[in-house]
Amino acid sequence: MxxxxxxxxxxxxxxxxxxxxxxxxxxxxxxxxxxSMVYSLAYHFFNDRERAADIAQxxxxxxxxxxxxxxxxxxxxxxLRQVTTRRCIDQLRRRKGLRAVPIDEVExxxxxxxxxxxxxxxxxxxxxxxxxxxxxxxxxxxxxxxPEEISRVAGMRLNTVKSHLHRALRSLRRMLxxx
Amino acid sequence: MNLDEELKLALRxxxxxxxxRDRVLAATKQRPRKIWRPLAAAALLTLVxxxxxxxYVEQRREGxxxxxxxxxxxxxxxxxxxxxxxxxxxxxK
Numbered sequence: 528m529x530x531x532x533x534x535x536x537x538x539x540x541x542x543x544x545x546x547x548x549x550x551x552x553x554x555x556x557x558x559x560x561x562x563s564m565v566y567s568l569a570y571h572f573f574n575d576r577e578r579a580a581d582i583a584q585x586x587x588x589x590x591x592x593x594x595x596x597x598x599x600x601x602x603x604x605x606x607l608r609q610v611t612t613r614r615c616i617d618q619l620r621r622r623k624g625l626r627a628v629p630i631d632e633v634e635x636x637x638x639x640x641x642x643x644x645x646x647x648x649x650x651x652x653x654x655x656x657x658x659x660x661x662x663x664x665x666x667x668x669x670x671x672x673x674p675e676e677i678s679r680v681a682g683m684r685l686n687t688v689k690s691h692l693h694r695a696l697r698s699l700r701r702m703l704x705x706x
Numbered sequence: 707m708n709l710d711e712e713l714k715l716a717l718r719x720x721x722x723x724x725x726x727r728d729r730v731l732a733a734t735k736q737r738p739r740k741i742w743r744p745l746a747a748a749a750l751l752t753l754v755x756x757x758x759x760x761x762y763v764e765q766r767r768e769g770x771x772x773x774x775x776x777x778x779x780x781x782x783x784x785x786x787x788x789x790x791x792x793x794x795x796x797x798x799k
Contacts, residue, residue, distance in 0.1 A: 554734065558727055566722035580723055584730050591734045645707075649716035668713040700709060 543603060547594045554594075558587055561604070564670070565611050571665045572615040574654035582618065586611050608670065608680045612662055619658055652702050653695075660695035663688055 542560075545553030565586050570579035589610060590597075597603045653664055659681075666677045678688045 551731070551734075555727065555731055558730055562722050562726060562730075563719040566726070567717075567719040570720060571717050576723065580726055580729075583722060583726070584733060587730045588733055645712055646716040649712060653713075653717070664713070665717060668710075668717040669719060671714075696709060699713075703707075703709075 543594075543597060543600060547597070554591060557590075557603070561607055562587070564604075565607055567669055568608065568611045568665060569615055571650065571653065571669055572612075572619075572661055574650060578618075582611065582614050586614060605680065608666070609682075612666070612681055616658060616662070648703075648706065649699070652699055655702070656695050656698060659683070659687075660691045660698070663691040664695045664699075667692060 542553040542556040546557055562583065566579050566583040569582040569586075570576060573579060573582075586607065590603075590607065593606075597606055653661060656664065662681055663677055663683075666672045666680060672680065674685055674688045674692065677683070677692075678685045681688065683691070
């Protein structure tokens with residue numbers, strides 16, 4: 528039964544293979560499947576919807592041109608996470624003005640109506656972390672990746688990932704206590 | 707408070723803005739045309755520069771040939787003058 532199930536899965540419609548051969552509908556399927564992952568990585572990195580949408584669009588256009596280099600679904604997911612995180616860091620470095628938001632500004636933003644939710648406050652606090660910590664925290668908690676996978680996606684050493692994660696959580700706890 | 711759980715909730719995936727998919731799909735259709743424009747401009751520029759350079763090289767070559775012919779004519783004339791002067795000199799002895 529397992530063999531039959533896996534054969535059916537292999538022979539079934541594969542959007543990646545169809546997209547590689549120029550099928551526009553198949554590319555739209557890939558887009559629908561992965562858009563929230565790509566958009567959210569950029570959104571949680573910048574805490575800015577418009578910038579996240581621009582980055583996500585660029586990532587999918589790059590994917591469209593690179594489909595021939597993608598050989599499996601797991602490769603596609605890894606590729607999308609890697610390209611998105613690189614683009615976020617590149618854009619942050621290119622535009623020096625996009626530094627981490629100072630905590631004073633965040634506290635002000637987090638209490639616009641005197642009724643802040645913890646989720647919103649946390650997202651804004653994450654936006655104050657240094658870029659590497661922000662990246663690691665986003666990949667860990669949005670994508671649920673372990674340190675080894677984060678190190679492959681972000682191109683960091685395993686110990687560096689663990690250290691960034693530890694420091695980020697310590698900073699977030701401290702900032703929450705100070706609020 | 708469990709920070710791990712709160713972060714998972716706070717950073718869960720979100721949907722992109724409405725029409726995001728349409729925007730990306732429209733851009734994938736526009737891209738190739740935009741790529742051809744600079745390529746066509748570059749090809750045209752290469753042709754113009756190449757043609758101008760080839761004409762300049764050809765003109766320079768023609769100039770060199772004319773210069774060589776003039777120098778040869780001058781050498782022949784000079785030799786003739788030298789021979790004539792020698793001849794006159796011998797006759798006057």
